[in-house]
Amino acid sequence: MKPLRLAVVGFGRVGQVCAELIVLSHDLSLAAIVRRPASAGGKLPEMLRSIPVTTHIGQAKDVDAALLCVPTHAVVEIAGQILQHGIPIIDCVTLHGEALHSHKQAIHKAALHHRVPAIVGAGWDPGALSVFRSWFALLTPGGATETRHHSGLSLRHTTMAQSVRGVKDALCAEVRGPDGRVQRYVYVELEKQADADRVAQAIRADPLFLGEDTQVFPVESLAELEEEGRGVVLDRRGPPGRLGHQHLLLEARCDDTLLTGQVMLAAARALPELEPGAYVLPGIPLGAMWGERAEKAQRDWL
Ligand SMILES: NC(=O)c1ccc[n+]([C@@H]2O[C@H](COP(=O)([O-])OP(=O)(O)OC[C@H]3O[C@@H](n4cnc5c(N)ncnc54)[C@H](OP(=O)(O)O)[C@@H]3O)[C@@H](O)[C@H]2O)c1
Structure with missing residues (x-):
């Protein structure tokens, strides 16, 4: 074709x-x-x-x-x-x-x-999410839909990483690997002349992160990273009554x-x-x- x-x-x-x-x-x-x-x-x-x-x-x-x-x-x-x-x-x-x-x-x-x-x-949204919303409503007539937006990764500022020389700003997230172990991802926005390897070493060596599986990622812009990590929860509850309680959930981090x-x-x-x-x-x-x-x-x- x-x-x-x-x-x-x-x-x-x-x-x-x-x-x-x-x-x-x-x-x-x-x-x-x-x-x-x-x-x-x-x-x-x-x-x-x-x-x-x-x-x-x-x-x-x-x-x-x-x-x-x-x-x-x-x-x-x-x-x-x-x-x-x-x-x-x-x-x-x-x-x-x-x-x-x-x-x-x-x-x-x-x-x-x-x-x-x-x-x-x-x-x-509108688009693919509208199709999911429509299907949720078809499956549970008379129910109620709630759409909640959230940050995809739970990112928080880390004062420790921010205080490392060469770091403009830093955000940290805890991610659970497939084996259940917690990993820490530290995203850093660097000053122009900063050495990324040195910064990573300094962060990993800090007592706060020592002994943890800590990965350090230099990024161009933390603001863009926060934007990318957004997500949504589509939460649909069928009406209470004779047909039982149907609860449909779609969570997207995207x-x-x-x-x-x-x-x-x-x-x-x-x-x-x-x-x-x-x-x-x-x-x-x-x-x-x-x-x-x-x-x-x-x-x-x-
Ligand atoms: N449905 C969804 O889920 C969804 C998600 C994201 C975005 N959107 C929609 O997608 C569209 C683009 O979003 P975006 O994030 O790519 O925006 P953007 O980064 O601001 O890009 C829009 C582009 O359009 C051109 N432009 C700017 N002002 C214009 C004007 N007055 N007349 C004609 N062209 C103009 C420019 O390209 P040039 O410099 O090359 O001309 C500009 O880079 C928006 O309508 C946004 O609402 C929808």
Whole structure:
């Protein structure tokens, strides 16, 4: 089967993840990266250097679909311009409930007019998590759902590591290995000239960590690490009564950006099976999102 040729529009966090996932995939190809004129000259990561960068979708060749990775407020206008070229779009706007419904209606009109499919809100949340929420509700009618966001790893500041020479800031987490033993992960943001090995030795030698399995990881930015480590608990309780107490829990410790990229690619694989108009993720057949691996997925996951 000919690989779907995708354009990534907007090269921020989600855009970069999408571009890299497409290049790493076996069934999709990256036709172009579309950027605003002010950013088009910016340097791309090594693996994307051969990809054409344009400032307008019309300049990109043979595009089967566009992944819109621009701020939510800019999506409707950019989607309109791309649909005009007869190119299907996928967005991952951060809108929920009525706001997402109105957004879908607006895109639906344009998609019908230009006779192409569009998938909106195709990220982690909204997106994959909406599908889980919907299933939880189907399984326990009349119940109640609570969504709690939390930090994926329980990270706390460590004064000891912060006081080591060369350390700008440090965070520590306790992780239980498969054998039940506790390991300590110490993440350090270093001063420019600091020697990472010396810092690691000094931290491990401190009485607080001595005798513990302590791993020290230098990172570019602790703020980004805290962001990446976010997680969510979806907690659904069926109604009390004759049918017993059903309690469904989903806990995810994940990087929203990476999962959003995966969902956008999965949604793109479903496009060839969709009629013109706009869809949200729960409205798309799951099998279609596996693309050419649909049959295998059915055998593996049923
Ligand atoms: N559903 C989910 O779970 C989920 C999760 C994460 C993010 N999102 C959504 O994904 C989208 C992208 O998020 P992100 O974290 O990648 O944002 P980001 O890092 O700020 O990147 C957005 C990119 O869009 C371009 N851009 C910025 N302002 C623009 C404007 N006014 N008009 C057109 N393009 C503009 C820029 O790329 P260039 O410089 O290359 O032009 C920018 O790097 C947002 O809509 C966000 O809400 C959804």
